[in-house]
Structure formats: C-alpha cells, structure tokens
Amino acid sequence: MGGRNPVTWLGSPAFPKAAHEALANTQLRRNLRKATTTIRAKRAEVVSEMADWERLRRAGEAIKDDVLANLDTYLVRLEEAVTARGGVVHWARDAEEANQIVLDLIRAEGTDEVVKVKSMATAEIGLNEALQASGVNAIETDLAELIVQLGEDRPSHILVPAIHRNRAEIREIFSRRMTEKPASDEPKDLAEAARKYLRRKFLSAKVAISGANFAVADTGSIVVVESEGNGRMCLTLPETLITVMGIEKLVPTWQDLEVFLQLLPRSSTAERMNPYTSVWMGVTPGDGPQKFHLVLLDNGRTATLADKVGRQALRCIRCSACLNVCPVYERTGGHSYGSVYPGPIGAILAPQLVGDMHDKQAASLPYASSLCGACFEVCPVRINIPEVLTHLRAEAVEAKGKRTPEALAMAAAAWVFADPKRYEATQKAGSLSRFLARDGWIKRIPGPGAKWTDSRNAPAVPKESFRTWWRRNRVERS
Amino acid sequence: MSGPRVALFATCLTDTLYPDTAKDVVRLLERLGCEVDFPLGQTCCGQMHFNTGYRDHARKLAESYADVFAEYDYVVAPSGSCSAMVRDIHPDLCGTGPAVEHTYELSEFIIDVLGVEDVGAYFPHRVTYHPTCHSLRMLGVGDRPLRLLRAVRGLELVELPLAEQCCGFGGTFALKNSETSTAMLADKMRNVLDTGAQVLCAGDNSCLMHIGGGLSRLKTGVQTVHLASILASTEEEPWAAATR
Numbered sequence: 001m002g003g004r005n006p007v008t009w010l011g012s013p014a015f016p017k018a019a020h021e022a023l024a025n026t027q028l029r030r031n032l033r034k035a036t037t038t039i040r041a042k043r044a045e046v047v048s049e050m051a052d053w054e055r056l057r058r059a060g061e062a063i064k065d066d067v068l069a070n071l072d073t074y075l076v077r078l079e080e081a082v083t084a085r086g087g088v089v090h091w092a093r094d095a096e097e098a099n100q101i102v103l104d105l106i107r108a109e110g111t112d113e114v115v116k117v118k119s120m121a122t123a124e125i126g127l128n129e130a131l132q133a134s135g136v137n138a139i140e141t142d143l144a145e146l147i148v149q150l151g152e153d154r155p156s157h158i159l160v161p162a163i164h165r166n167r168a169e170i171r172e173i174f175s176r177r178m179t180e181k182p183a184s185d186e187p188k189d190l191a192e193a194a195r196k197y198l199r200r201k202f203l204s205a206k207v208a209i210s211g212a213n214f215a216v217a218d219t220g221s222i223v224v225v226e227s228e229g230n231g232r233m234c235l236t237l238p239e240t241l242i243t244v245m246g247i248e249k250l251v252p253t254w255q256d257l258e259v260f261l262q263l264l265p266r267s268s269t270a271e272r273m274n275p276y277t278s279v280w281m282g283v284t285p286g287d288g289p290q291k292f293h294l295v296l297l298d299n300g301r302t303a304t305l306a307d308k309v310g311r312q313a314l315r316c317i318r319c320s321a322c323l324n325v326c327p328v329y330e331r332t333g334g335h336s337y338g339s340v341y342p343g344p345i346g347a348i349l350a351p352q353l354v355g356d357m358h359d360k361q362a363a364s365l366p367y368a369s370s371l372c373g374a375c376f377e378v379c380p381v382r383i384n385i386p387e388v389l390t391h392l393r394a395e396a397v398e399a400k401g402k403r404t405p406e407a408l409a410m411a412a413a414a415w416v417f418a419d420p421k422r423y424e425a426t427q428k429a430g431s432l433s434r435f436l437a438r439d440g441w442i443k444r445i446p447g448p449g450a451k452w453t454d455s456r457n458a459p460a461v462p463k464e465s466f467r468t469w470w471r472r473n474r475v476e477r478s
Numbered sequence: 479m480s481g482p483r484v485a486l487f488a489t490c491l492t493d494t495l496y497p498d499t500a501k502d503v504v505r506l507l508e509r510l511g512c513e514v515d516f517p518l519g520q521t522c523c524g525q526m527h528f529n530t531g532y533r534d535h536a537r538k539l540a541e542s543y544a545d546v547f548a549e550y551d552y553v554v555a556p557s558g559s560c561s562a563m564v565r566d567i568h569p570d571l572c573g574t575g576p577a578v579e580h581t582y583e584l585s586e587f588i589i590d591v592l593g594v595e596d597v598g599a600y601f602p603h604r605v606t607y608h609p610t611c612h613s614l615r616m617l618g619v620g621d622r623p624l625r626l627l628r629a630v631r632g633l634e635l636v637e638l639p640l641a642e643q644c645c646g647f648g649g650t651f652a653l654k655n656s657e658t659s660t661a662m663l664a665d666k667m668r669n670v671l672d673t674g675a676q677v678l679c680a681g682d683n684s685c686l687m688h689i690g691g692g693l694s695r696l697k698t699g700v701q702t703v704h705l706a707s708i709l710a711s712t713e714e715e716p717w718a719a720a721t722r
Contacts (some may be wrong), residue, residue, distance in 0.1 A: 019658050086634030312621035327644045331661040370648025371529060393531030410527055414535035417521040425496050441694055451656040459495050466488050466497035472515045
C-alpha cells in the first residue's frame with residue numbers, strides 16, 4: 001500500500017511547460033482542431049433534438065448526487081447483489097492494492113496473457129504497466145487504445161485516446177508491431193489489420209479485464225457501453241472476467257440507467273445511441289464467463305468526496321464533452337495535462353485524486369483554463385468545472401504559502417485596492433508608463449510582464465484615470 | 479423629475495486604463511435620462527484575486543463593494559466579467575445584499591431596466607462583435623448587445639466566425655499560460671480579420687485589451703472598441719479613433 005498515485009504520470013512537467021512543446025506540434029494542432037470542431041457540431045445537433053435535455057442533465061446530476069451522499073449504502077447493496085449472482089467483490093484502497101488483486105486473480109487462472117476492454121479506471125491505476133512488470137501481457141482491444149499501446153505512447157483523450165495520431169502514423173505503428181501488416185493507410189485497411197490481430201487474442205485469452213460505465217446497486221448489473229464490439233468479445237468469450245470500477249460509478253436502480261444511456265452517447269460520441277451496450281449480472285451458468293470478479297476502487301475518491309465543492313467531479317461519466325469544447329485542450333492536446341484524465345475534467349479530477357497540492361504538476365492543472373465556462377455548459381451531469389477550478393486554485397495558493405512572488409504581488413494589489421486614495425495615487429504613478437509608450441502602446445514590459453508583451457502590446461496607463469477626471473469635472477465643480 | 483439613481487461601477491481596469499469608456503457610459507446613460515453617480519469609494523470587485531486563488535483578499539474587496547454601492551437603485555458596470563463576479567461569486571464570499579442584487583451589466587441595464595433598444599447612436603463603421611465568455615455563460619446576456627448594435631445607425635454588423643470561443647485572456651491565465659493564451663488569441667484574431675471589419679466590439683475591456691494588444695502588435699489596422707463607446711457615439715459627437 002502507499003506510493004505515488006499513478007493518475008498523473010511520473011516525470012510530467014507542469015502544464016505551461018508541457019503545453020509549450022505541444023503548441024509547437026503542427027500535426028497535433030491540426031488533428032485536434034479538425035476532430036474537436038467536428039464532434040462539437042455533431043454533439044450540438046443531437047443535443048438540440050432533445051426537448052428535455054436540461055431536465056435530463058438535472059436528473060443526471062440529482063441521481064449522482066444521491067449516489068455520492070449515500071455511497072456507503074449503495075456500495076454494500078451492490079456487493080450483496082453481485083455476490084448473490086455468483087460474482088466476487090474485492091475492495092481496493094489504492095492503485096497498488098487494485099493492481100495486486102488483479103494480478104493474483106490472473107495468476108490463479110494460470111495465464112500470462114489477458115485481453116482488455118477500454119477502461120479509464122485501469123488506465124488510472126497503471127494496471128497494464130503493473131501487470132507487465134510481473135510478466136503478464138495485457139492486450140488493449142479498443143482500436144484507439146491498441147494504437148496507443150502498440151505505439152508505446154500515452155492516451156491524450158478520454159474517449160479517443162489516439163486522437164493525436166494520424167493514419168500514416170497508425171500504419172507505421174501497426175506495420176512495426178503486427179505480423180500481418182496493413183495494406184495501406186486507408187481506415188478500412190487499418191481496421192482490417194487490427195481485426196486480424198485481435199481475433200486471435202480474443203479466441204485464446206482465458207481472462208478479460210474491463211472497466212464499467214455504470215453499476216446498478218439494486219440488481220448488481222454492470223454496464224459497458226462502446227462502439228466497436230471488441231468490448232463485447234472480451235466480455236463474453238474468456239472464462240474469467242475481472243472488472244475494475246471506481247466506487248462512484250454506481251446508480252441506485254435499473255430505471256436510473258434510462259437517464260444516463262441518453263446523456264452519455266449524445267455527449268461523448270454525439271450518437272443518439274451507442275452501437276453496443278453490454279449488461280451482465282454475476283455469472284450465468286453455461287453462458288459467458290463462468291468466473292466474475294468486481295474490484296471496487298477508491299484511489300483518492302473518498303478523500304475527494306470529503307470536499308464539499310470538489311466532490312461534484314465524482315459525478316463524471318467520462319463522456320469527454322468538456323474536452324471537445326475546451327479551447328485550451330483544443331490547442332495543447334491531452335498529453336500536456338500529464339494524466340489519463342486530460343482537459344477540464346482532468347484539471348479538476350487528477351489533482352483531487354493525487355490529493356497533494358504540494359505536487360507542482362498537479363497544482364498547475366487547475367490553472368490550465370481561461371475559466372471560459374464552455375465545459376460547464378456541455379457537461380451532462382452539470383459539473384460546475386470553473387467553480388471547482390477556482391476552489392482548487394485556492395488550495396494550490398494555500399499550499400504554496402504567502403512568500404511567493406505571486407502572493408506578494410497579490411497582497412500588494414489588495415493593499416492598493418483597499419484604500420481609494422492609495423489606489424488613485426498608484427494610478428498616477430502608473431501613468432508615468434505612458435512615457436515608455438509609442439502610439440499609446442507599450443511594446444515591451446520587463447520582468448514577469450514580458451509574458452504579456454511577448455505576443456501582445458500593452459496599453460499605456462493614460463495621464464488621467466476616470467476617477468480623477470470625475471473628481472475634477474463632477475465633484476469639484478458642483 | 480429625475481430618472482433612476484444609477485451608480486457607475488467603472489471596474490479597476492476601465493477606470494485606470496480605459497477612462498474614455500467610463501466617460502462614454504456616463505454620456506450614454508445621461509442621454510437616456512439617468513442620474514449617474516460615481517462613488518469614489520469603489521476600487522475593484524476582487525475577480526483577479528478570486529480567480530487566481532486568493533480568496534481572503536477577494537472577500538475584503540467584495541465586502542467593500544457591498545458597502546460602497548448599497549444605497550443606489552442600480553449599479554451598472556461596463557463589464558460582463560466583473561458583473562458576473564459580483565452577482566455569481568460575491569454572495570458566496572460575503573452574502574448577498576442590495577449592491578449585489580442591483581448590479582447590472584451595461585447591455586442588461588439598457589434593455590431590461592430602461593427598456594430601450596435604440597439608444598440613438600450613430601457609428602458608420604463595419605463592426606464585428608465578440609461575446610465575452612463571462613457575459614455569455616455566467617451572466618447570460620444573450621443577444622442583448624447585438625440587439626443594441628443592430629439599432630445603431632450607420633453601423634454594418636458582420637458576424638464573427640466561432641464567436642463564442644474564448645479569446646484566451648482569462649485574467650492571470652494570460653500570464654501563467656501565456657503561450658496557450660496566445661494560441662487562442664491567434665485563432666480569435668484570424669476570425670476577426672476574416673470578417674473584414676474595421677472595429678471589433680465587446681462588452682469587456684479586459685478581453686479587448688488582450689485581443690487589441692495582439693491586433694495592434696501585428697499592425698492589422700483593426701481597432702477594438704467597447705460597446706459603450708459605440709452606443710455613446712452620435713452624429714453630433716461621433717466616436718473618434720483613439721491614437722492606439
């Protein structure tokens with residue numbers, strides 16, 4: 001137990017530095033602009049068809065808030081339901097415990113190769129890496145996850161983890177790693193190569209590992225939604241199925257799914273309904289996996305739940321609508337966030353799961369936003385991401401203490417604003433900057449202000465502020 | 479008989495860097511029959527401190543705002559962002575009260591309170607409008623600024639492509655993540671230039687300072703003008719391009 005939380009990647013630089021590299025990547029910029037612009041328009045279209053979209057969002061929010069407020073009750077109910085239907089429930093406090101549980105279960109089956117359904121929870125805990133270190137080969141079967149895995153790369157989007165790759169790069173990766181190489185870089189040929197590669201794995205694997213989109217506490221039903229059908233293969237063919245699920249993925253009743261199965265596909269893939277929805281309850285004799293294990297993962301969630309403002313991040317259903325509308329994500333891509341959870345949701349979820357604002361990389365994430373609010377507008381469960389961002393910024397400031405140059409500058413500004421006379425005197429002093437200006441603009445500010453003038457002119461402070469003008473013309477004359 | 483008693487909340491940025499905008503708000507509101515005061519006790523709404531994570535400083539500024547503006551019928555700010563700070567955030571910091579409840583962004587005040595869309599303005603230029611994020615998503619001003627602009631004589635309004643995308647200012651974001659901010663600015667400027675407009679209008683001088691700083695650096699010849707200055711401009715006293 002213990003150790004660092006792998007939700008953020010070891011060695012990742014703080015956001016501004018990581019973004020510096022990403023912004024220079026012309027291929028990434030082009031891919032992301034195209035992909036996000038397309039998905040944004042499609043999402044807007046399928047959402048506009050729904051007259052009751054706002055009510056659905058409020059329902060999604062209310063159901064998840066109830067789950068979070070009564071998590072202890074619902075988790076126990078889920079455990080009972082899964083156990084009653086022949087499943088085995090395991091509890092994992094953190095990544096290390098969860099990885100060990102999964103490894104032990106795989107070893108008990110006497111295999112060293114497993115197939116995987118796309119899953120954020122297992123990516124969060126670095127399961128593949130942990131298994132590999134113990135000699136178990138975990139094969140991603142989601143096409144985009146496979147591209148990331150074979151490219152020895154990292155995911156850059158929650159739903160489309162290889163969004164940063166183009167088809168020429170994918171062909172190169174497949175050609176290098178597969179015995180039957182793709183015939184061309186046409187999507188059809190790339191998919192065919194992946195299909196051949198994966199079919200063999202599906203047929204030989206004894207164990208599959210999945211995540212869960214939802215788990216119904218009442219019935220013990222586990223739900224996975226997907227587009228390709230590769231997940232369905234994993235969920236039905238192997239003898240043993242191990243599902244790793246964050247403890248917040250619950251819904252209380254079967255009926256509640258109705259809300260989320262409308263919200264999720266429209267928000268994530270901009271589809272009215274996703275092609276494959278798999279639901280299973282424990283074990284069914286003679287049909288599908290005959291052993292089912294459910295690993296319930298905490299990994300920072302209970303600590304997040306304790307935070308009144310921050311806990312709303314646990315409503316997230318991993319749709320990635322916030323990534324797709326985010327103007328920061330569109331330009332920096334996902335790797336800049338240094339976590340399996342990039343974009344606006346990553347900026348509030350990853351630092352909370354890490355749980356340590358002294359971690360410079362994690363503490364930089366809440367600042368990776370202009371607070372434009374586009375994320376909150378599209379979030380299907382109404383997570384007020386800007387609210388949580390400023391809340392976490394306050395925590396980051398608290399952790400850094402009062403002696404940083406920024407804290408001193410902020411204290412100085414507050415001191416000036418605290419007294420209107422002092423403020424007016426500061427305006428007068430500042431107006432001397434107009435002598436540095438040409439045509440009313442300052443082209444270069446020394447010191448930290450250079451970050452402004454590197455790309456933008458700065459307005460000179462005019463000779464007379466409005467308040468001085470007002471006092472001279474309206475107060476003293478009357 | 480006098481009109482409603484209106485306090486101008488100039489905002490620290492406009493007071494200090496864009497005094498002409500504040501003068502234009504006074505001119506406009508007086509033309510529309512308001513009695514305008516500028517309480518000299520005002521300074522800053524605390525948004526910079528709040529958004530950067532310095533809540534204690536922000537709380538003191540919010541308390542001071544509540545005191546300074548408590549006695550007015552209306553408080554009007556030429557800023558969507560600062561109005562949103564007051565209405566959305568101040569209640570969390572120090573509770574609500576008359577100052578918070580009577581605060582309006584300029585276009586809201588003109589349309590919702592004064593009930594006017596045609597303010598009698600004249601502005602014979604090709605203009606495009608950038609809806610600032612906080613006016614759009616926090617305040618929900620909707621198309622009010624556009625309705626006001628459409629009624630301005632001589633003004634040719636051209637639609638800004640991808641208008642609702644953030645310009646990249648974001649307060650201290652522009653410094654802390656200056657390169658990402660600049661990448662966002664570049665796309666905003668491209669969209670502005672695509673319109674062929676000579677003037678970019680918005681309801682927030684903060685965003686205009688950022689976009690205008692980029693447009694002038696690149697010598698694009700496009701001016702940034704606050705909504706208040708367009709609405710204040712008349713045939714008798716037309717807007718004059720500033721030196722910068």
